[in-house]
Amino acid sequence: MPSLTKTFEWLLKRLAMSEQxxxxxxxxxxxxxxxxxxxxxxxxxxxxxxxxxxxxxxxxxxxxxxxxxxxxxxxxxxxxxxxxxxxxxxxxxxxxxxxxxxxxxxxxxxxxxxxxxxxxxxxxxxxxxxxxxxxxxxxxxxxxxxxxxxxxxxxxxxxxxxxxxxxxxxxxxxxxxxxxxxxxxxxEAWPLPDSLERVGVDVGLSAFATLSDGTEIENPRWYRAAQAKLRRAQRKVTRRQKGSHRRRKAIQLLQRAHAHVKQQRADFHHKISRWLVNGYGLIAVEDLNIKGLASGMLAKSVNDAGWGTFLDKIAYKAENAGRQFFRVNPNGTSQTCTCGASTPKTLRQRWHHCLSCGLSANRDHVSAQVILQRTVGLTVQASSSIAG
Ligand SMILES: [Zn+2]
Structure with a gap:
């Protein structure tokens, strides 16, 4: 009875996983x-x-x-x-x-x-x-x-x-x-049924994230509206006299606006990370903790407030679901082709064009594929360490 074996395997997996x-x-x-x-x-x-x-x-x-x-x-x-x-x-x-x-x-x-x-x-x-x-x-x-x-x-x-x-x-x-x-x-850990789907995720500046299969996850609509609102609230604070009652009020409004954006962002991150963990058995992202390595990384660490917490959310959800999650070396992921050739680009160049293999695609899409490729060595290591 395959279903019984499956249940047994699932139980074993659950026992092997730690509490969170x-x-x-x-x-x-x-x-x-x-x-x-x-x-x-x-x-x-x-x-x-x-x-x-x-x-x-x-x-x-x-x-x-x-x-x-x-x-x-x-x-x-x-x-x-x-x-x-x-x-x-x-x-x-x-x-x-x-x-x-x-x-x-x-x-x-x-x-x-x-x-x-x-x-x-x-x-x-x-x-x-x-x-x-x-x-x-x-x-x-x-x-x-x-x-x-x-x-x-x-x-x-x-x-x-x-x-x-x-x-x-x-x-x-x-x-x-x-x-x-x-x-x-x-x-307790609650492993999801196994999935053979694998995905590389590139967090970027133009789209919120791009997946190795080409899917683009856009920044949500509230994003721009919230930016404008924050700017207005900030201006109000600067215009008002220091130490005044009206300034205190404006500061409170600004804090509330910030808190609101923070909550909206967290909500969005939770939804996307849940969707990724449910859909893919292996998820690869760039290790953004390694700072200032490649060109273009700087811009990402400037926008870091969002990325770090988003990747952490994927990490703990993946762990709880028994998914494989990898943070790969971000060095040059946007400057390399899937064939291994070097393809230097400035931040402004949004299109990837490889002279070596002829691949022509969206820059972030290629990066996401390169990120996924970099897990190949890592998965071999992981499985051999389990076997050993
Ligand atoms: Zn190529």
């Missing part, structure tokens, strides 16, 4: 009193953050000593017992301490590497925008369509989709006057 962390984000609708309470919690968290930072800074500046997380965490109980801190959840306090710890570890590693160190800075209350409850069920819990938070109460949540998997942590965020809850969830 993904984040679900939902809008919160707190009441006015809850907003006040949330704001207090955030500013208390900020106060704690700055106090911990102060202690470490003093220790470092005066005695060249480093205070570690455990030393600071052991003082927490006492501080709270004195009533000096009204951050309601104990684990959330520990999380603040861990954030400080992280910034200091990063600082010391920069010092060690003799890089420009940049001492960790104090944070402003207006910019301290998130609070993490590091273990679900401890001070935070979903009860039907409400989120219960210690020190706040039951907050209305818009659960526009179900949370699948085991919730590990909850982070409450403030963004441009709106509130969100981010659930970090451990989800």
């Amino acid at each position: 962390r993904i984040t679900y984000r939902y809008r919160l609708f707190p009441t006015r009193t809850q907003v006040e309470a949330l704001t207090v919690q955030l500013s208390e968290a900020c106060r704690l953050y700055n106090a911990c930072l102060q202690e470490r800074r003093d220790a470092w500046r005066i005695n060249r000593e480093s205070v570690n997380y455990y030393t600071q965490a052991s003082q927490l109980k006492e501080i709270r017992a004195h009533g000096d801190l009204s951050l309601a959840n104990f684990s959330a306090c520990q999380d603040v301490l861990r954030r400080v710890d992280k910034t200091f570890k990063a600082f010391f590693s920069r010092v060690q590497k003799k890089q420009k160190a940049g001492f960790p800075r104090f944070k402003s209350h207006t910019r301290f925008d998130s609070l993490t409850f590091p273990s679900y069920g401890d001070g935070c819990k979903l009860i039907q369509s409400k989120l219960r938070l210690q020190g706040i109460g039951l907050i209305k949540v818009k659960l526009h989709r179900g949370v699948e998997g085991k919730i590990k942590t909850v982070t409450v965020k403030r963004e441009c006057g709106k509130w969100y809850a981010c659930f970090s969830v451990e989800c």
Whole structure:
């Protein structure tokens, strides 16, 4: 019975795959009193953050000593017992301490590497925008369509989709006057049925992406409209007097416009990456982390904000679905023909014309094919390492 074997194979594959962390984000609708309470919690968290930072800074500046997380965490109980801190959840306090710890570890590693160190800075209350409850069920819990938070109460949540998997942590965020809850969830791998389809993806400037089969994915229509809107909002800010009430208002509008574009872009990236992962068994992209290699790469890294997160979205979806995903060396993908001949082009030349084999096609289409070709060696490596 082939179907049984298939199911068995699928189960084996699933067992071999590791669990993943993904984040679900939902809008919160707190009441006015809850907003006040949330704001207090955030500013208390900020106060704690700055106090911990102060202690470490003093220790470092005066005695060249480093205070570690455990030393600071052991003082927490006492501080709270004195009533000096009204951050309601104990684990959330520990999380603040861990954030400080992280910034200091990063600082010391920069010092060690003799890089420009940049001492960790104090944070402003207006910019301290998130609070993490590091273990679900401890001070935070979903009860039907409400989120219960210690020190706040039951907050209305818009659960526009179900949370699948085991919730590990909850982070409450403030963004441009709106509130969100981010659930970090451990989800099991869910391999898709095998597919022999392979695709190379070239992210470009003219089209959003071009596939090795010639499909062009256009930049969505909202893109231009959003650019114009952002420019207008930006102009409004610059025209208004510094420190004025009207300028503050304009800044908030600009922030909202940015947030809106960010959400639209994320939505678009999610849809395209899902479509690619569902349709192809092997997906190849350029490794944009290797910066400044080929000509034309510069322009791409300038536009990087979009590409990096888009490729990451493909990566984790591919991993969860048991697809092969490769980041190939981007060096000269736009300057090479599928036959291997070198075909130098400037950024403006949109057409590929190979003197060696006569191939004449859209430049990005050829790049996408070259990207796919570069996985050939890699797939052999991958399968031999599995066999070995
Ligand atoms: Zn050629």
